[in-house]
Amino acid sequence: MTSPQTTPQRPVEGFRAGFACFIGRPNVGKSTLMNALVGSKVAITSSRPQTTRRAIRGIVHRADAQLIVVDTPGLHKPRTLLGERLDSLVRSTLTEVDAIGFCVPADQPIGPGDRFIARELAQVRRTPTLAIVTKTDLATKEQVAEQLLRVGELGEFVDIVPVSAVDGYQVDLVGDLLVSHLPEGMPLYPEGDLTDEPEQLLVAELIREAALEGVRDELPHSIAVVVDEMLPRQDRPDLVDIYAHVFVERPSQKAIVIGTKGSRLREVGTRARRQIEALLGTKVFLDLRVSVAKDWQRDPKQLRRLGFYD
Numbered sequence: 001m002t003s004p005q006t007t008p009q010r011p012v013e014g015f016r017a018g019f020a021c022f023i024g025r026p027n028v029g030k031s032t033l034m035n036a037l038v039g040s041k042v043a044i045t046s047s048r049p050q051t052t053r054r055a056i057r058g059i060v061h062r063a064d065a066q067l068i069v070v071d072t073p074g075l076h077k078p079r080t081l082l083g084e085r086l087d088s089l090v091r092s093t094l095t096e097v098d099a100i101g102f103c104v105p106a107d108q109p110i111g112p113g114d115r116f117i118a119r120e121l122a123q124v125r126r127t128p129t130l131a132i133v134t135k136t137d138l139a140t141k142e143q144v145a146e147q148l149l150r151v152g153e154l155g156e157f158v159d160i161v162p163v164s165a166v167d168g169y170q171v172d173l174v175g176d177l178l179v180s181h182l183p184e185g186m187p188l189y190p191e192g193d194l195t196d197e198p199e200q201l202l203v204a205e206l207i208r209e210a211a212l213e214g215v216r217d218e219l220p221h222s223i224a225v226v227v228d229e230m231l232p233r234q235d236r237p238d239l240v241d242i243y244a245h246v247f248v249e250r251p252s253q254k255a256i257v258i259g260t261k262g263s264r265l266r267e268v269g270t271r272a273r274r275q276i277e278a279l280l281g282t283k284v285f286l287d288l289r290v291s292v293a294k295d296w297q298r299d300p301k302q303l304r305r306l307g308f309y310d
C-alpha cells in the first residue's frame with residue numbers, strides 16, 4: 001500500500017532485509033504459507049489450482065529482519081497465453097529474490113510437475129533454495145519422512161523442512177531459514193505495512209474470490225476483475241465508493257455469474273463488500289457490473305487491459 005521507504009534509517013547491527021519467494025505446483029499451499037508467515041490475509045487462497053495470478057508481496061516484520069515474500073502463481077506447462085505470461089512472471093521473480101522456498105505437498109506423490117520445477121530451479125543455482133514439504137497435517141509421519149527423502153533427490157537444497165501452515169508446525173522455522181539467507185541491511189518498508197500490492201488490486205482480488213465462490217467447477221479460470229474507480233464519498237470520510245467490472249469469457253458465463261434475477265451477483269457483492277470493508281476499515285458502496293471479454297485468456301490486448309503484462 002506504500003512504496004519502499006525513501007527516507008534513510010539508522011542501520012541496525014545484524015539486521016537483515018530482503019526478498020524470498022515460494023514456488024511450486026498449483027495448489028500446494030504457497031499462498032497459505034505466506035499468509036501464515038505474514039499473519040494476515042494478503043493473498044487469496046482457494047481449493048482450486050491457479051488462484052494466484054500476481055506476485056503479491058507479504059511483509060514479515062521481525063525484530064532482527066524484514067522478510068518480503070513474493071507470492072508466485074503455480075508454475076506449470078503453459079497451455080494458454082495467460083499460462084505463458086504467468087510462467088515468465090515466475091521465472092523473472094526467481095532471479096530477483098535472495099532465497100527461494102520450493103514447496104511440495106506431503107500428501108501427494110512427487111510428479112512430473114514437481115520435477116519440471118526442480119529442473120527450472122537448477123538453472124537459478126545462485127539463489128539459495130529451501131525445500132519445503134507442505135501440508136504435513138494431511139500425511140502420516142512415515143509419509144512425511146519418505147517425502148523428505150524424495151524431495152532431497154530432486155536437487156540441491158540448503159535445507160529441507162516439513163511444515164503445516166494450517167496447524168502452524170514449523171512456520172517460524174521457515175521464516176528463520178529464509179531470513180538467514182537475506183543480506184544485511186536496513187528495512188525496506190515502514191513497520192506495519194503488510195503488503196505493497198496497490199489497494200485497488202487487493203480489492204479486485206477479493207471480488208474475484210467472492211465471484212468464484214460456488215462456481216469454481218463451472219468457471220475455473222474465466223473470471224477476471226478490474227476496479228475502475230475507488231474514491232471516498234464527498235463529505236463522507238467513512239464511506240468509499242468502488243466501481244468494478246467482473247469479466248467473463250462467454251455470455252453463458254455471464255448468466256451464471258449474475259444468477260436468476262441478479263440473485264447471485266447480489267450475494268457476490270455482499271460477500272466481497274464485507275471482505276473489502278475489513279481490508280480498508282471503512283464502509284464501502286460496491287457497484288459491480290458483469291461484462292463479456294471474449295476469450296480474454298488468449299487475447300494479448302485483453303490480457304493487457306486486465307492487468308496481465310508481458
Ligand SMILES: Nc1nc2c(ncn2[C@@H]2O[C@H](COP(=O)(O)OP(=O)(O)OP(=O)(O)O)[C@@H](O)[C@H]2O)c(=O)[nH]1
Pocket residue numbers: 024025026027028029030031032033044045046047048049050051052072073074134135136137138163164165166167
Ligand atoms: N490441510 C492443509 N491444507 C492446506 C495447507 N496449506 C494449504 N492448504 C490448502 O490447500 C489449498 C491450496 O492452498 P493455496 O495456498 O491456495 O495454494 P497455492 O500453492 O498458493 O495455489 P496456487 O495459487 O494455485 O498456486 C487450500 O484449500 C488451502 O486451504 C496445510 O498446511 N494443511
